[in-house]
Structure formats: C-alpha cells, structure tokens
Amino acid sequence: MRIDTKIEEVAVNLLRQSAVKLPEDVKKALKNAYKNERTHIGKIQLKTILKNIEIAEKTNTPMCQDTGLIFFYLEAGSQFKNLEKIERLLCKAVQRATKEIPLRPNTVDPFMDKNTEDNVGKLIPYIHWKITEGDFLKITAFPKGGGSENACALKMMRPGDGLKAVKQFVVESVIKAGGMPCPPTIIGVGIGGGSNIAMELAKQALLKPLDELNPNVEVSKIERELYEIVNKTRIGPMGLGGDTTTLAVKVEYAYRHVASYPVAVAFQCWAARRATAIIHADGKIEYITHPT
C-alpha cells in the first residue's frame, strides 16, 4: 500500500475507533465510578452509560449521536516523507469516515449557517502539529462533542489573585456548566501563556491518560485537590446528582507574562473519545489506544 493511502486509511480507522470504542483508561474510570457511586440515581446513569458503551462496541456504531467536531493532534518526525500531503489526506479521511462510519455532519459555516455535510470546512478538521526528530507520524483523532465544548471557559486573572483564585475559577466553571457537558467529565485546566495558549493547554490536558500521574508533584497535588472539590459539588452523572461529577482533572501550564495570568477550563464528556496510532517509516502501523 502506498504511504499516502496508508495515512488516509489509518486516519479513517482512528476516527472509527474513537467513535465506537472508548480507550481502556476511560472505561476503567467509568467502571470504578459505577462501583463507588453511592446514590441510586447516579448509579442508574453510570450503568446506562456503561451499557451504551458496550452496545456501541458490539454493534460497531458510534457511542453518541453527536460524533463531534474533528480535531487531529499530530507528532511528526521531520524526516517523515509526505509531510506536505498530510493535511489534505486527513480531510479526505474525514469525508470518507463521515459516509462510512457514519459520522453526524457537524461542520457549519458560521455566517451562512450552511452545513458542509462532510465534516470538512475552513480550519476543520482542526490540525495541531508538533514536529520532532525522526521519521514517524503519530496521529491522534480527537472528536469533540458540542455539549462539553459549550462549557469551556477562559479568565484573564490578575497576577496577584494567585492559585486560590485559579482553583475557585475552575470550580465556578464546573458549577456553571452543571449537566451541560454530560458528566462525569474530564476537566482540562490550562494555566499561563497567553489566552490562546491557556485554552490550547487545557484541550491538550484532555488527551492525557487518566491513570497517569502528573510528573510534577505540585501540579499533581492541585489535580487531586480539584478532583475532590469538583466531586463534592454533587452535580453527579448526567447532572442528576451524585458522587461522580468528574473522572479526572488534568492540569497543563506555561510560563506567563508578568502582568497576566490566563486560566482556561476545557471539558470532556463521559464520551471521552480519542484514538492514537503511529506510522513508522518502514510502513509498520502501531495502534496505541486501540490495539488490534
């Protein structure tokens, strides 16, 4: 198979895998949440979510009617051939996946209110590049649901407000969001940089494996503290009350301007879909989140 055909094929597979089957760490977190949930209503919601996930896997159909706006996160070795063709190939893969899986057409011209019907439009799929050394291509497909996206929040704090105010803003954002992002959520917090960097970091935090501890002990403590406070809000599964509002809080940060302190909060719903694969220079394909 030619390498460009291979890239398109892998991208279609990743879109299917992410739409149909949650990564193991998310499934494990949802199962644990079900086991630990003490309220009747919360348990019913989590049981239904787990049943939904099981049916989607068995029938090879998307786990939610909202199959998301498509984001790709790429890590590419600078020696990987065909780098210039990748964006076009990913757009083609999204068009194919929309028909074949199928995915709900979710991409709309904001001025004309016209749906492109194939999930491709200006800057969509959104493609985030990171160029590193080597000759491989790592692709992560990240379909993002509208409900959780609508809850995202950004605040430009005053530097003097400090960490206490950061935590307060995260918790206020969770309370304001209520059931809208289809809890139990994963909460990504981006701190520092500029406004765009903070939100980008918050989004990238949503891609981190749930069972992986933050290597920075101080940040890990903040994640744990926020996780506990958020679950005390008792918003609960699907916003109907209960012990489980979030499965994990993940924090990423950048250094900030001396005069500003941006904080962004990004939400991911229980349908925390992501799928990653690596294409090696010799053509070998490694599926990371959904091994075959």
Ligand code: SF4
């Ligand atoms: S927020 Fe997530 S679970 Fe809720 S409808 Fe959207 S994609 Fe589905």
